[in-house]
Amino acid sequence: MFKFLKGVVGGSGTGPKDLPYNIGEPYPAAWGSWTHHRGTSKEDGSSVSIFSLSVSSSQDGHLAAGRNGVKRLRTVRHPNILSFLHSTEAEISDGSTMKQTIYIVTEPVMPLSEKIKELNLTGTQRDEYFAWGLHQISKAVSFLNNDCKLVHGNVCLASVVVTPTLDWKLHAFDVLSEFDGNSEASNSAMLQYEWLIGSQYKPMELVKSDWGSIRKSPPWAIDSWGLGCLIYELFSGMKLSKTEELRNTSFIPKSLLPDYQRLLSSTPSRRLNPLKLIDNSEYFHNKLVETIQFMEILNLKDSVEKDSFFRKLPNLAEQLPRQIVLKKLLPLLSSALEFGSAAAPALNALLKMGSWLSTEEFNIKVLPTIVKLFASNDRAIRVALLQHIDQFGESLSSQIVDEQVFPHVANGFADTSAFLRELTLKSMLVLAPKLSQRTISGSLLKYLSKLQVDEEPAIRTNTTILLGNIASYLNDATRKRVLINAFTVRALRDTFSPARAAGIMALSATISYYDMTEISTRILPNIVVLTSDPDGDVRTKAFQAIDQFLFIAKQHHEKLITGDTNETAGAGVPSIAGNASLLGWAMSSLTLKGKASEHGSLASANATTTPDLTISNPSSDTASSAVNISDQPRPSSPTSTDGGWGEADSGLLQEDHDSDKEGWDDIEPLEEQKLPSLASIQAAQQRPVVPQKSQNTSLSQPKTAATRVSKAADEDDLWGPVAVPAPRTVPHTVNVQPAAPKEADGLWGSIAVAPPKTTSRPLKTKASAALDDSDPWAAIAAPPPTTKARPLSLGRGRGTKPASARLGAQRIDRNSSGS
16 A cells, blocks of 8 residues: 555655755745745756655654645646646655655745735735635635535645745645545545644534534535635734634625625535635625736637727736736736737737836846747737837847847838838837848848838938938948938938938938048039028028038148148037937827828928928828929839949939939920920921822931821830930921921920920921031931831831821821812
8 A cells, every 4th residue: 555655646766866856945834744845946947846744654644644635736737726746755864763755846836924925915905916816716626626526624824825926826635535425324534634624724513523414515615614714814914723713804804704704604504605706706806806817818808808908908007916917917918919819909018017027027027028029920019019119129139139020020111001111110220229230231221222212201201310320330331332322312302301301411410421522522512402492491401511511621621731631520510400309300200191192292391390200190191281292203112123322323313213303304394395296286287288209209208297297196106116216306398387386495395304205396497308507406416217117107017008197197088089
């Protein structure tokens, strides 16, 4: 029998040397004859609790009861029952005697009495925490009595321990026995080790050893009495010394008093079932219990309930006991977010709770969860992380940012949501200082290059400001290659006035990185242009920046005269008002509603204050502004094939869109370019028709003016890809008077940007096939096509059938037939 029980105890060795745990200092209190030690695992150093029971003789009843406790603890599993890890039994030498010792290793716990002293809760917070603890112990007792038909026998303050997450757990299973209610006539002891129970904790029937009455009572009768004893010891703060003390109810909360009296009923059959105590007691309906219960069954809640709960949780957490929030709710919340059962608003509560921790605890308990969340595919989670990155960004190490965080954050640069692109851009203000030079040069700058031609004006503006802020983290070669091109070629030529203002301010803020040659040849010429900008704030900042850069130029000049070659760019330069707050500018807010192509005007920058530049609602349809950009070309999309700032020449930027003329299309209005073409068409329709003499007429002598007009108006001209553009000012050999042209426009039209596709108006010249020597523009006109392919008027490869002219063709046929 002894060998069997020893095997059940599970000794993997014959002494503590074989125990894979280190035994530490004991706690001052423990249940019965057991000693409760702190301990750690030899394998990984994790904390555990080690209970030991030593007896001098193998015939000692405590040894048999202890073995019973080990067996029961191994086989009974419940969330509110102490978790078993390991056990062994050994003979330990104590001086001249040998002692038989049982070791039980469990999860790390602390005696409840010690934890209460440590927390030192008072008032409502104490009552809420006691309610939560009693709720857990009642569930454990109900599980034993109602589900397992077992009797614990000694529920009291000493039989309850507390985990690091402040959960209460039931242990001390030495007396635990099956409830034998079928043998009502038997007078044999149902609890084999009932002699271990203190007399003050025994109900009257157990004191009298009335086993017949006990068997007739419900299974929970003895343990309900024990719950009453536990409640008394909790609220009185004293250990129960005799049964009569239970009549003193002055310590018991009024909402709990009726249930307390029913638990201690003198009639066993009338004692309250622990299950009903959980369900019906008013005392358990408080904020703490309801909050923890909601978190524990979070997977069963729908999305609406989760969203509502997590939005209220930050304010609710302030009203709950701080230690319970940090040790119980915070781990539950971290787990829920990590495994995807919590909604995005839960991140706000997590960060608020984390702000109550020390830096070391935050890095251990909160930061690992946040790092894992960056890999989430939930856009709401990603938005929440970026919105609050300033709260935890400083705690992230450079290695974690470079290897684990940035690769996931970078996906937001190309996201279809403008709001997410904006948040991703702003997050770089916190993350960029922690990135390696390889990541900055090889990845980050490529994303910023595309964002500077984003379709959203506010994103383009904030990209410029971000570059100004992170310039100090770039190496010298990268700064030379990127900054001037980004600020002058793109920002100063942006169609959005705050973006141009941002470019000026960024140049001024990074003035120390430019040498005199760059200032005089690449920066000042681009800023001077903006002194005539339509926007007043841009003009103001342009003049301020010019003064600033000219101050450097004068200093350079004076040093050259005096022979002093030691110069520091930007030293002693007066700063522009607003540059000191460049960081705040990038992180401020612009109410930009709608895309650049969807609204007629955008907010103009204030002349004395820094403009706000973030997007609040990109999907809206309205915005307020003094700068009209509805007729301006739309910038390149983020998917542009632009190679980046490094490939841009010092003065020109290659754009992918033909519509972007960088402001040159303002030289001549579009309407004036179209009028000559319309006049030429009308003149062609009204001029008389000259009959064709032969099919072999030279190409240099056009058959009809109408044919020439048709060719120019044809959108599908097959000669376009191979032919040289048609001459703008070549005179025609038609013996008719053209429609009255605008003489001034006719001459300047040949050198205007974006010439019309149709042939320019004929000049008043003599009818001749050759160029007139008196024509001042003949020398710069494009030569006529030299290809040997058949002209379009002879048909597009369809025999000798002449192609019908699109304009005036029917008039030609009628006149020919009439003649």
